[in-house]
Amino acid sequence: MTALAEFKGxxxxxxxxxxxxxxxxxxxxxxxxxxxxxxxxxxPNAAGKTTVIRLLSxxxxxxxxxxxIDGESVESLGRVAVARRIAVVPQDVPQGFPxxxxxxxxxxRFPHAPARFFESREDLRIARDAMALTGVEALAVEPLDRLSxxxxxxxxxxxxxxxxPRLLVLDEPTAHLDLRYQAECVALLRRLNRxxxxxxxxxxxxxxxxxxxxxxxxxxxxxxxxKLGTPDDVLQESLLETVYGCRVVVDKHPAxxxxxxxxxxxxxx
Amino acid sequence: MTGGAxxxxxxxxxxxxxxxxxxxxxxxxxxxxxxxxxLDLLTGRGPAGGTxxxxxxxxxxxRIAAAMLAGGALAVAGAGFxxxxxxxxxxxxxxxxxxxxxxGVVLAQVSGMGQGVVEALGLTAFGFTGAAAAGAAVYxxxxxxxxxxxxxxxxxxxxxxxxxxxxxxxxISIVDANRLGGVIHWLLGSIGPIAxxxxxxxxxxxxxxxxxVLGQARAxxxxxxxxxxxxxxxxxxxxxxxxxxxxxxxxxxxxVAFVGPIGFIGLIVPQIFRMLLGPDNRVLxxxxxxxxxxxxxxxxxxxxxxxxxxxxxxxxLTSFCGAPFFIWLLRSRxxxxxx
Numbered sequence: 001m002t003a004l005a006e007f008k009g010x011x012x013x014x015x016x017x018x019x020x021x022x023x024x025x026x027x028x029x030x031x032x033x034x035x036x037x038x039x040x041x042x043x044p045n046a047a048g049k050t051t052v053i054r055l056l057s058x059x060x061x062x063x064x065x066x067x068x069i070d071g072e073s074v075e076s077l078g079r080v081a082v083a084r085r086i087a088v089v090p091q092d093v094p095q096g097f098p099x100x101x102x103x104x105x106x107x108x109r110f111p112h113a114p115a116r117f118f119e120s121r122e123d124l125r126i127a128r129d130a131m132a133l134t135g136v137e138a139l140a141v142e143p144l145d146r147l148s149x150x151x152x153x154x155x156x157x158x159x160x161x162x163x164x165p166r167l168l169v170l171d172e173p174t175a176h177l178d179l180r181y182q183a184e185c186v187a188l189l190r191r192l193n194r195x196x197x198x199x200x201x202x203x204x205x206x207x208x209x210x211x212x213x214x215x216x217x218x219x220x221x222x223x224x225x226x227k228l229g230t231p232d233d234v235l236q237e238s239l240l241e242t243v244y245g246c247r248v249v250v251d252k253h254p255a256x257x258x259x260x261x262x263x264x265x266x267x268x269x
Numbered sequence: 270m271t272g273g274a275x276x277x278x279x280x281x282x283x284x285x286x287x288x289x290x291x292x293x294x295x296x297x298x299x300x301x302x303x304x305x306x307x308l309d310l311l312t313g314r315g316p317a318g319g320t321x322x323x324x325x326x327x328x329x330x331x332r333i334a335a336a337m338l339a340g341g342a343l344a345v346a347g348a349g350f351x352x353x354x355x356x357x358x359x360x361x362x363x364x365x366x367x368x369x370x371x372x373g374v375v376l377a378q379v380s381g382m383g384q385g386v387v388e389a390l391g392l393t394a395f396g397f398t399g400a401a402a403a404g405a406a407v408y409x410x411x412x413x414x415x416x417x418x419x420x421x422x423x424x425x426x427x428x429x430x431x432x433x434x435x436x437x438x439x440x441i442s443i444v445d446a447n448r449l450g451g452v453i454h455w456l457l458g459s460i461g462p463i464a465x466x467x468x469x470x471x472x473x474x475x476x477x478x479x480x481x482v483l484g485q486a487r488a489x490x491x492x493x494x495x496x497x498x499x500x501x502x503x504x505x506x507x508x509x510x511x512x513x514x515x516x517x518x519x520x521x522x523x524x525v526a527f528v529g530p531i532g533f534i535g536l537i538v539p540q541i542f543r544m545l546l547g548p549d550n551r552v553l554x555x556x557x558x559x560x561x562x563x564x565x566x567x568x569x570x571x572x573x574x575x576x577x578x579x580x581x582x583x584x585x586l587t588s589f590c591g592a593p594f595f596i597w598l599l600r601s602r603x604x605x606x607x608x
Contacts (some may be wrong), residue, residue: 007303057501094495096355107491111503117551118272143504163502167591 039215340565347535369403396522458584481516533591
């Protein structure tokens with residue numbers, strides 16, 4: 001079966017970097033995401049998680065190796081075709097111009113007909129369905145700058161769903177959400193994954209969230225893959241302590257039996 | 270209501286307003302003409318000769334056309350620069366782009382550009398080149414890894430503007446003043462008599478500039494998501510930005526070439542329509558074109574009647590409206606979006 005997304009020996013280096021530090025690079029990264037799979041991408045700061053998102057969404061271009069979507073190279077697919085297959089949910093949207101929720105969600109329809117001046121009725125229907133899925137349909141005419149951080153994040157998720165992608169890339173999806181919406185967000189992702197076969201690449205610092213929703217985890221450090229496997233395989237105390245440089249305790253979630261990770265604070269208490 | 274229906278309503282309303290202002294402007298002036306006589310002249314039923322015919326068709330009508338073109342062009346340029354820099358205060362005169370265009374146009378006048386259409390094309394080309402050079406300078410000074418910080422962009426624009434106004438002063442000082450007749454009046458921004466050849470070039474260049482901006486309007490909306498966000502949605506951000514830049518610089522250069530650097534239209538008009546209609550550039554840009562035309566025409570009509578038989582420079586009037594508006598915007602709206 002063709003992988004939904006595949007990195008084959010992908011290398012990348014940023015041209016400039018902060019003074020005195022070697023430029024960050026990604027070294028020969030290889031992994032594959034099967035159709036309908038939830039892959040969690042974890043690792044410490046500067047591990048290369050954001051770079052993977054940017055390469056996959058064709059914002060950056062690899063210096064070596066090849067990135068495939070449905071067996072086709074991202075470079076040969078072109079920007080618009082990539083945007084029809086992959087939707088990225090950023091942590092937040094820039095403020096500035098007061099677009100309404102509906103206008104923002106409709107922007108997700110751009111790659112499906114970039115030459116069209118106005119969106120069609122079909123586009124509007126798809127956008128409204130996406131808004132209903134993330135529970136923001138009541139906010140349709142609200143300007144974005146009047147929303148709370150959590151509401152905005154659900155709007156951005158709706159925009160990504162309006163893209164009707166095959167792969168959803170989530171960058172810290174629960175960062176601005178309170179407990180209730182975190183739970184709803186996880187339930188929604190599971191439902192989309194199960195009912196529509198939507199592939200998900202989840203990038204998060206929240207190891208417990210990643211362990212809870214992911215089929216497999218990819219642990220990155222310093223631009224290279226450290227381990228790829230099931231949450232139980234990857235979330236090992238010794239491995240995490242080496243990679244993150246702090247003491248941790250791995251336990252089981254009392255209800256789901258998925259692994260959980262807690263930090264053992266340096267003062268030992 | 271679909272986007273197209275909304276656009277049609279907005280354009281219909283503003284077009285009615287524009288026609289009403291234009292008709293009113295034909296009536297008033299140093300020599301008043303009755304509405305009936307104006308209608309007769311416009312429909313070709315008026316007397317073949319006479320002062321009224323000259324006043325309405327040869328003096329007022331071309332001037333009204335120039336005012337509408339200039340106002341529309343500046344408003345569209347302002348909307349374009351604002352979306353491009355994601356800065357609601359960006360505007361041709363504040364960004365120093367008008368100053369660059371004015372330098373180009375003075376340079377063209379000093380070197381002599383021939384007659385008729387050739388002269389009009391030459392002035393437009395020099396105005397566009399000056400506008401593009403100033404815009405590029407501001408871009409290089411103000412851009413950083415994080416985009417365009419609001420205040421850095423404004424400061425860069427002010428500095429580039431000061432530089433070009435100094436350069437213009439140098440040119441004026443070293444050249445025989447007679448060759449630059451009326452340059453001071455022009456530098457304030459004033460709409461005067463305009464030849465048919467100039468009006469033709471003005472119309473075509475404005476159409477080209479508006480086409481460049483309006484054609485990218487949907488992609489321009491997506492640039493509000495940031496460059497990375499736009500790229501992720503399949504927008505060729507570099508191409509969009511280049512087209513908007515060229516379009517806005519062309520509009521600014523053309524306006525400066527024919528009526529001088531009139532300030533603040535590009536700020537006031539898009540801001541008002543953004544408040545009334547929202548930030549969607551597909552509606553905002555056409556609204557700015559028609560509304561900007563009506564606004565500057567009304568201002569110019571006021572400028573030529575308020576101290577009749579003398580005349581004010583219309584740029585003076587727009588600055589009187591624009592400066593307080595700018596301060597209000599700076600205090601209220603920008604404070605909310607920048608840390």
